[in-house]
Amino acid sequence: MAAILGWRLLAGFALITAAVAQPASSPAINPPAAAAPPDDGQWAMPAKNYASTRYSELAEITEDNVKNLQVAFTFSTGVNKGQEAAPLVVGNTMYIVTPFPNILYALDLTKPGAPMKWKFEPNPEPAAQGVACCDVVNRGAAFFDGRIYFNTLDGHTIAIDAATGKPVWNTHIGNINIGETITMAPLVVKGKVLVGNSGGEMGVRGWIKALDAGDGHVVWTAYNTGPDAEVLIGPDFKPHYDMDKGKDLGVTSWPPEAWKIGGGNVWGWISYDPDLNLIFHGTGNPGPWNPDLRPGDNKWTAGIFARDPDTGAAKWFYQWTPHDLHDYDGINEQVLLDMTWQGKPRKVLVRPERNGYVYLLDRTTGEVLSAVPFGPVNSSKGVDLKTGRLIVNPDKKTGTGKVVRDICPTASGLKDWQPSAFSPKTGLLYIPHNNMCMDEEGVEVNYIAGTPYVGMNVRMIPGPGGNRGAFTAWDVAAAKPAWSLKENFPVWSGAVATAGNVVFYGTMEGWFKAVSARTGELLWQFKTSSGIIGQPITYRGPDGHQYVAILSGVGGWAGAIVSGDLDPRDATAALGFVNVMKDLKDVTTPGGTLYVFRLP
Amino acid sequence: MKRGPLLLVFAILAVAGCQREERDTRPQSALGSGDQPAAVTALEPGGQRPASSDTKAGVFEANAFHLSEGKRLFNWFNCSGCHANGGGGMGPALMDQKWLYGSSIESIHATIRDGRPNGMPSFRDKIPDDQIWELAAFVRALSGNAPKSAAPSRDDDMMPHPSENRLPDAATLGKSP
Numbered sequence: 001m002a003a004i005l006g007w008r009l010l011a012g013f014a015l016i017t018a019a020v021a022q023p024a025s026s027p028a029i030n031p032p033a034a035a036a037p038p039d040d041g042q043w044a045m046p047a048k049n050y051a052s053t054r055y056s057e058l059a060e061i062t063e064d065n066v067k068n069l070q071v072a073f074t075f076s077t078g079v080n081k082g083q084e085a086a087p088l089v090v091g092n093t094m095y096i097v098t099p100f101p102n103i104l105y106a107l108d109l110t111k112p113g114a115p116m117k118w119k120f121e122p123n124p125e126p127a128a129q130g131v132a133c134c135d136v137v138n139r140g141a142a143f144f145d146g147r148i149y150f151n152t153l154d155g156h157t158i159a160i161d162a163a164t165g166k167p168v169w170n171t172h173i174g175n176i177n178i179g180e181t182i183t184m185a186p187l188v189v190k191g192k193v194l195v196g197n198s199g200g201e202m203g204v205r206g207w208i209k210a211l212d213a214g215d216g217h218v219v220w221t222a223y224n225t226g227p228d229a230e231v232l233i234g235p236d237f238k239p240h241y242d243m244d245k246g247k248d249l250g251v252t253s254w255p256p257e258a259w260k261i262g263g264g265n266v267w268g269w270i271s272y273d274p275d276l277n278l279i280f281h282g283t284g285n286p287g288p289w290n291p292d293l294r295p296g297d298n299k300w301t302a303g304i305f306a307r308d309p310d311t312g313a314a315k316w317f318y319q320w321t322p323h324d325l326h327d328y329d330g331i332n333e334q335v336l337l338d339m340t341w342q343g344k345p346r347k348v349l350v351r352p353e354r355n356g357y358v359y360l361l362d363r364t365t366g367e368v369l370s371a372v373p374f375g376p377v378n379s380s381k382g383v384d385l386k387t388g389r390l391i392v393n394p395d396k397k398t399g400t401g402k403v404v405r406d407i408c409p410t411a412s413g414l415k416d417w418q419p420s421a422f423s424p425k426t427g428l429l430y431i432p433h434n435n436m437c438m439d440e441e442g443v444e445v446n447y448i449a450g451t452p453y454v455g456m457n458v459r460m461i462p463g464p465g466g467n468r469g470a471f472t473a474w475d476v477a478a479a480k481p482a483w484s485l486k487e488n489f490p491v492w493s494g495a496v497a498t499a500g501n502v503v504f505y506g507t508m509e510g511w512f513k514a515v516s517a518r519t520g521e522l523l524w525q526f527k528t529s530s531g532i533i534g535q536p537i538t539y540r541g542p543d544g545h546q547y548v549a550i551l552s553g554v555g556g557w558a559g560a561i562v563s564g565d566l567d568p569r570d571a572t573a574a575l576g577f578v579n580v581m582k583d584l585k586d587v588t589t590p591g592g593t594l595y596v597f598r599l600p
Numbered sequence: 601m602k603r604g605p606l607l608l609v610f611a612i613l614a615v616a617g618c619q620r621e622e623r624d625t626r627p628q629s630a631l632g633s634g635d636q637p638a639a640v641t642a643l644e645p646g647g648q649r650p651a652s653s654d655t656k657a658g659v660f661e662a663n664a665f666h667l668s669e670g671k672r673l674f675n676w677f678n679c680s681g682c683h684a685n686g687g688g689g690m691g692p693a694l695m696d697q698k699w700l701y702g703s704s705i706e707s708i709h710a711t712i713r714d715g716r717p718n719g720m721p722s723f724r725d726k727i728p729d730d731q732i733w734e735l736a737a738f739v740r741a742l743s744g745n746a747p748k749s750a751a752p753s754r755d756d757d758m759m760p761h762p763s764e765n766r767l768p769d770a771a772t773l774g775k776s777p
Binding site: 131132133403446448567575 | 677687757
């Protein structure tokens with residue numbers, strides 16, 4: 001007994017020294033405390049916290065015992081479309097929102113099997129399915145002050161009483177007859193619900209709105225194309241680079257009137273820094289895809305804005321991909337971190353971007369500190385850190401009537417919306433991503449409101465090595481990969497990292513995997529009923545134990561071949577994605593099931 | 601007299617060739633505003649009534665010019681934006697054997713004209729009626745339901761799949777591969 005106690009003490013001591021010793025060897029990288037408060041065991045927003053770390057301090061599940069994980073309970077969402085949402089856990093209740101028809105379920109975690117507490121059916125307009133570019137997905141809800149906020153495909157933002165499931169307010173902000181849908185998860189900041197529109201493939205002008213969390217009225221609207229007044233660019237706007245300075249660039253960097261149907265949608269992730277009082281959100285691709293139809297830099301598409309959450313006023317902007325040639329939306333997640341960069345403490349944001357680079361930006365100014373590719377990229381040759389400009393490879397420029405082959409990455413990017421996770425324990429960013437290339441041909445296209453406005457024939461193929469996906473751990477301090485795992489299909493699921501040094505993600509075959517946060521070694525896997533494209537979460541249940549949850553159900557753009565029953569004989573189906581996913585129908589079928597795991 | 605059979609063969613070929621191209625050179629300019637009923641279900645209590653057919657069906661269905669125009673308009677009106685080149689995307693695949701709202705040219709015409717509730721927009725009063733028939737005829741060609749002699753035989757852009765006159769009849773494929 002004494003011996004065992006002694007070992008435990010020794011082990012505990014070893015852990016403490018390791019924890020203390022670590023910062024000395026590699027300077028600590030941590031999210032700002034105000035944006036990532038101490039873990040309360042809940043999961044109240046898809047990104048876990050305002051810093052978007054998707055990191056849990058729960059450590060009951062460890063590298064050593066994760067192999068014993070068992071199913072605690074399951075739940076059918078009743079919807080067989082792509083399940084991209086993150087479940088939420090607040091108090092003793094789990095909340096999940098389904099793809100169209102966007103049903104919101106509340107599950108009672110205190111009872112065996114987590115029975116349904118209530119459900120809310122918003123009954124969105126079925127016609128909305130016809131203007132959703134890439135499956136009828138929904139990326140999750142958000143909890144704030146006793147209410148659940150979520151969006152519907154047909155353009156409503158809805159507030160629900162979290163206890164009773166009764167609607168509090170419902171605001172209609174998107175118009176399907178011009179091609180607008182809403183697929184993103186809202187973020188609630190300072191009593192405002194932040195929501196943006198989807199529709200970059202339909203010639204929809206992108207915007208982000210702030211709705212009052214109390215009654216749902218629109219407080220401000222910021223467009224991402226058009227005159228400064230409508231973009232909310234005023235005297236406070238101080239972009240770092242010359243290319244983003246000038247009056248009404250949202251008009252002058254387009255052919256006449258083209259900005260009105262120019263995209264720049266907000267369908268991805270928003271982060272918030274309470275200390276700086278800034279929100280950060282990306283902007284989607286310019287429309288149409290065929291770049292010959294829109295000469296100019298196409299501000300403010302395929303970039304990132306820092307805005308004041310109270311007024312929407314823009315503080316700075318940086319354009320990842322000026323005059324985008326390949327549908328490189330700029331909507332990915334931005335992880336807010338404080339770190340030492342080249343000897344100086346910096347407030348940064350880390351961003352694994354669709355165009356193939358991991359960007360490190362100073363989030364106070366928008367200055368690019370580094371931009372390093374995290375996979376095969378030939379559409380550009382780097383980022384000029386003096387001008388901030390992406391160096392485009394002229395050999396891979398697309399245009400009308402021209403077939404350009406082997407462009408890497410694809411229109412879906414080296415990484416699409418699927419969010420990464422950051423562990424302050426390892427200093428690594430865990431990036432689920434793609435590895436694919438494509439052929440493209442620009443064609444003429446007519447703008448017809450409410451129909452696609454793309455003008456590009458696309459045909460995707462596997463990237464170098466043949467593996468269509470990868471899961472890469474990125475050393476943020478060193479700006480290089482620590483390790484990378486190959487996956488047969490694109491890794492279209494999100495990731496979650498834990499203090500137990502376990503990282504979870506899912507594959508499109510349906511495997512839910514736990515790997516070592518330090519080495520990437522596969523520690524445990526479980527085959528779910530359908531392919532996984534959802535966002536894993538972990539929480540502390542009412543019994544005090546750690547649980548891990550994931551929605552299984554293939555779909556999204558990558559899985560549209562299955563969820564939409566598309567025909568693999570057409571290489572251009574689903575904007576060219578089907579060509580590279582021809583065999584997905586052989587390994588998985590549509591589904592929609594929640595899986596929750598715990599230790600025995 | 602040996603030439604008799606040969607002449608006959610030439611004559612048959614010539615006549616077939618003409619039918620392939622036969623058309624009204626002054627199309628009606630009416631917008632897509634007809635309202636002939638088109639069955640969307642095979643289930644009719646007491647037994648199916650004979651399907652109603654439209655006189656335009658035969659005119660457009662097997663005509664090379666109309667099929668070729670349908671192929672052009674399929675891109676022009678952004679049909680390809682949702683249905684790609686038949687494999688589907690935002691909208692369902694059109695080259696397989698699965699039909700949600702009926703496979704007859706009348707049904708497809710009605711689908712384009714009136715829309716369908718789960719996302720297919722209505723193009724009534726937006727596309728001239730004869731062009732809707734051309735589109736409907738081309739949609740049938742995508743699943744191999746047009747005469748090989750009349751279906752389009754070339755792709756002018758990056759090849760998505762073999763040209764329509766070489767596409768197999770989806771119904772006899774058994775299942776889509």
